[in-house]
Amino acid sequence: MPAAAIELRSVNKWYDTFHVLKDIDLSVGSGEKTVICGPSGSGKSTVVRCINRLEEHQSGSIKVDGVELTNNPQSVAAIRSEVGMVFQQFNLFPHLSVLENLTLGPIKARGLSRQAAEERAMHYLERVKIPEQAKKRPGQLSGGQQQRVAIARSLCMEPKVLLFDEPTSALDPEMISEVLDVMVELAEDGMTMVVVTHEMGFARRVADQMIFMDGGEIVERGTPEEFFGAPRSVRCQKFLSQILQH
Amino acid sequence: MKKLFVMLVPLLFLTGCSSSSTWGWYVINPMTASGWTNVKFLISGMGDTIVISLIAAVISIALGLVVALPGLAKHRGWRLLNRIYVEFVRSIPLLPMLFWVFYGLPIIFREMGLDIPIDPFWGAVITLALSDSAFTAEIFRAGIQSIARGQTEAAQTIGLNYLQTMRYVILPQAIRRILPPLANQFIYIVKMSAFASVIGMQELTRRANELVVTEYRPLEIYSLLILEYLVLVLVISAGVRWLERRLGSDERN
Numbered sequence A: 001m002p003a004a005a006i007e008l009r010s011v012n013k014w015y016d017t018f019h020v021l022k023d024i025d026l027s028v029g030s031g032e033k034t035v036i037c038g039p040s041g042s043g044k045s046t047v048v049r050c051i052n053r054l055e056e057h058q059s060g061s062i063k064v065d066g067v068e069l070t071n072n073p074q075s076v077a078a079i080r081s082e083v084g085m086v087f088q089q090f091n092l093f094p095h096l097s098v099l100e101n102l103t104l105g106p107i108k109a110r111g112l113s114r115q116a117a118e119e120r121a122m123h124y125l126e127r128v129k130i131p132e133q134a135k136k137r138p139g140q141l142s143g144g145q146q147q148r149v150a151i152a153r154s155l156c157m158e159p160k161v162l163l164f165d166e167p168t169s170a171l172d173p174e175m176i177s178e179v180l181d182v183m184v185e186l187a188e189d190g191m192t193m194v195v196v197t198h199e200m201g202f203a204r205r206v207a208d209q210m211i212f213m214d215g216g217e218i219v220e221r222g223t224p225e226e227f228f229g230a231p232r233s234v235r236c237q238k239f240l241s242q243i244l245q246h
Numbered sequence B: 001m002k003k004l005f006v007m008l009v010p011l012l013f014l015t016g017c018s019s020s021s022t023w024g025w026y027v028i029n030p031m032t033a034s035g036w037t038n039v040k041f042l043i044s045g046m047g048d049t050i051v052i053s054l055i056a057a058v059i060s061i062a063l064g065l066v067v068a069l070p071g072l073a074k075h076r077g078w079r080l081l082n083r084i085y086v087e088f089v090r091s092i093p094l095l096p097m098l099f100w101v102f103y104g105l106p107i108i109f110r111e112m113g114l115d116i117p118i119d120p121f122w123g124a125v126i127t128l129a130l131s132d133s134a135f136t137a138e139i140f141r142a143g144i145q146s147i148a149r150g151q152t153e154a155a156q157t158i159g160l161n162y163l164q165t166m167r168y169v170i171l172p173q174a175i176r177r178i179l180p181p182l183a184n185q186f187i188y189i190v191k192m193s194a195f196a197s198v199i200g201m202q203e204l205t206r207r208a209n210e211l212v213v214t215e216y217r218p219l220e221i222y223s224l225l226i227l228e229y230l231v232l233v234l235v236i237s238a239g240v241r242w243l244e245r246r247l248g249s250d251e252r253n
């Protein structure tokens, strides 16, 4: 069995008195794809954001590629360099061109030369199929194109793990598939992925592991066959019947 | 209108009491030799006003940024430092601050065994910069806070550290938004630089005061003084417009 790329052991987190994550155990093997779903407010974003330390957990342990996340800035930096993240709202830098969005991290954080960074950026822009937009500002692109730029920006850091937090939820319906297509290709190329999404077609297609969260807990987990075929918990059955109606 | 009139009349009377009760624009009539000499004398203060204001503004912006950053920290201790500086500095009236810097600082320096003289020029610059920095700090803090949190998070996930995130992601966006209030502060500095006349800087206001003493024509001379500040402010406004266009702060997003 390959070493786990991500390992969460009884992770707990509180916002003041509000217990937002309750004893989360999660293991994602190298190259595996995990899809997390669940109702709004169940803590999906919080789990993903804890994995790259955008949020701090209060107890339990989180290991990425064998390195434990602590307050030590070096461990945070080490883990951030392994973990990319794609946000629901894209969070592209509006004052920079697409190309500059992609080269900023490699040049400033990785010390690449501008030329090397631009070559790498163009490589990944081609992978997300929008090399012709390199000189534009994010504001001039459609939502689907912006999200693909955001994915390319993460890839430029050559991470071992990619986290996605509802990457298609802010998109118009006709743009969802162009983003999902890119994600499926990434999955097929063997990227380790943790994806929060309600796109169940995508989940069936790429997931190795399905996670259902509710009220800060992991209520159900299993392979897509188990998960969609015969969900054990009532909450999960109800949730699935609601979102699969559409 | 009537109220304004009632307020203005004693003022006119007071300032005009050393002169006659008629206009005497000849003192600044550039067509006459003596008038032209006077006008040249008044305008020659422009250089000092501009240089004092520019240097003070640059220092104030740098200092304001340094003061603003702890105000955005997660830790309460840092934020408290920011609050103390801002509340304290912005409450000090300019004139007492000027005396403190010009007369007080050298004494403190001497007691510390340092020999740092403060001439009127630097006295004025330091006072204006210090006093303004509290306001600049608040402008920076509001501007940085107005940039969505997701920008900082995205910068962190591509490995940028705090300073890089500020330098390459947050400040370039914040600057576009805070340019108009910063320009306001700059105009304020230009006008407040008139206080430098009190410690003997030969800037615009000082020249006007000196001419008033010899010519006994305060109304006419101060009218020209107002005009001089107006010209300065209009030039600044035009410059800021140009900067806004260059930085694209006039476009949405």
Ligand SMILES: Nc1ncnc2c1ncn2[C@@H]1O[C@H](COP(=O)(O)OP(=O)(O)OP(=O)(O)O)[C@@H](O)[C@H]1O
Pocket: A015, A018, A020, A038, A039, A040, A041, A042, A043, A044, A045, A046, A047
């Ligand atoms: N900074 C915060 N302070 C206090 N409570 C928070 C904070 N962030 C999130 N929460 C709460 O924590 C809970 C979980 O939030 P989270 O964003 O992880 O949910 P989610 O499953 O991603 O929901 P959604 O589908 O709406 O994105 C919610 O009830 C939310 O209100």
Ligand SMILES: [Mg+2]
Pocket: A044, A045, A046, A165, A166
């Ligand atoms: Mg969420």
